[in-house]
Structure formats: C-alpha cells, structure tokens
Amino acid sequence: MSIDDVRDAVAGDDVRTKWIGVWIGILAVLLAVCGVGGDNAAKDANRANIDASNLWSFFQAKNIRRTSYIIAAEELELTLLTQPGLSAEASAAVKSKISAWRATADRYRSEPDTQEGLNELSSRAKLLESERDAALRKDPYFDFSQALLQIAIVLASVAIIAGTNTLLYGSYAAGVLGMLLMMNGFWLLVRLPFLG
Numbered sequence: 001m002s003i004d005d006v007r008d009a010v011a012g013d014d015v016r017t018k019w020i021g022v023w024i025g026i027l028a029v030l031l032a033v034c035g036v037g038g039d040n041a042a043k044d045a046n047r048a049n050i051d052a053s054n055l056w057s058f059f060q061a062k063n064i065r066r067t068s069y070i071i072a073a074e075e076l077e078l079t080l081l082t083q084p085g086l087s088a089e090a091s092a093a094v095k096s097k098i099s100a101w102r103a104t105a106d107r108y109r110s111e112p113d114t115q116e117g118l119n120e121l122s123s124r125a126k127l128l129e130s131e132r133d134a135a136l137r138k139d140p141y142f143d144f145s146q147a148l149l150q151i152a153i154v155l156a157s158v159a160i161i162a163g164t165n166t167l168l169y170g171s172y173a174a175g176v177l178g179m180l181l182m183m184n185g186f187w188l189l190v191r192l193p194f195l196g
Contacts, residue, residue: 017160020168024156027175031149034182038142041185045135052128059121066108066118073101134188140195141185148178 076098080091111117115124152175159167184190 013163020156020160023171023175024153027149027153027156027171027178030175030179030182031146031153034142034145034149034178034185037182037185038139038146041135041138041142045132045139048128048132048135052125052132055121055125055128058116059118059125062108062116062118062121066105069101069105069108073098073105076101137191138185138188141181141188141192144195145178145181145185148174148181152178 076094080086080094080098086094107117109117110119112120115121152171155167155171155174159165159171181195184192
C-alpha cells in the first residue's frame with residue numbers, strides 16, 4: 001500500500017466522519033425540539049386539567065346555590081299551603097320571594113352573557129378536558145421520540161469509532177423513526193395504539 005493510498009483512505013474517513021458529525025448535529029437539534037414539544041404537551045395537559053378542575057368546582061358551588069334557592073322556594077310554597085290565614089300583604093311578600101328565588105335558580109342554569117351558568121360552565125370544563133386529553137395523547141410520542149433520537153446519536157457516534165456502516169444504518173433508522181414520532185407528537189396525524 002502506497003502513501004497515496006493511505007492518504008486517500010484517511011481523506012475518505014475524514015469525509016465520512018464529517019458527514020456523520022453533521023448527522024449527529026441534526027439529531028441533536030431534533031432532540032432539542034422534541035424536548036420542547038414534550039415539555040409543552042405536559043404543561044398544556046397540566047394547565048387544562050387545573051382549569052377544568054376549577055370550572056367543575058365552580059359548577060358544583062353554583063349548583064349547590066341553585067339547589068338552595070329551589071329548596072327555599074319550595075319551603076315558602078309549603079308555608080303558603082300550611083298557613084292559609086296569612087294576611088294578603090304577607091302572602092304577597094312570600095309569593096314575591098318565591099318568584100325571585102325561582103328566577104334566580106332558573107338564571108343559574110344558563111347565563112350566556114357571563115358564561116357562568118351551569119350549562120356554560122359544563123361546556124367550558126368539557127372543552128378543557130378535551131384539550132387536556134389531546135395533550136396527554138401527544139406526550140408519549142415525544143417520550144419515545146427522544147429515546148430513539150438519543151439512541152441514534154449514540155449509534156452514529158459509535159459508528160465513527162468502529163468504522164462500520166451497520167451502526168450508521170441503525171442510527172439512520174432510529175433517527176428517522178424518532179423524527180416521525182416527534183412530528184406525530186405535534187400534529188397527531190396517526191394514532192398508534194401502543195402509544196396512547
């Protein structure tokens with residue numbers, strides 16, 4: 001083997017090493033983007049869960065108040081039935097209070113102007129629950145993507161040292177699969193049953 005042959009072999013190895021280095025750089029960038037996506041999915045799920053829980057608590061409190069008004073109105077109706085000798089003025093006052101409490105109870109069922117009626121609170125809470133569920137479906141894709149991208153980086157690094165293309169092909173496969181899982185984590189284009 002001549003010196004020129006050795007130089008050509010070393011130059012070929014340098015070019016190969018540089019391209020593998022570029023591949024590792026691309027994988028590292030994808031890994032960083034994947035980490036941000038996974039963190040955001042977890043934060044979105046947590047935020048939506050807290051917001052939905054708060055709305056359901058408000059819903060329950062409002063429903064309890066509504067029920068209290070209904071019970072109070074029913075008690076006053078029983079008062080009218082059991083005390084027929086009430087004066088006209090007292091009877092009118094009781095009937096007025098019954099009407100006011102029934103109106104308040106009805107208003108609590110739906111308040112489109114404030115979005116704080118039971119119907120609106122329920123709809124808002126269910127919407128937040130669906131946001132939470134969507135974020136939770138995204139998260140496993142990012143987790144598996146990060147693992148595959150890290151494996152791809154390790155395989156490419158070892159391929160440089162070992163000088164074998166088999167490990168490099170494994171790195172390509174893991175990297176491409178990791179990238180596809182990451183993209184699916186952002187857009188949920190395909191739902192894989194084993195990943196949520």
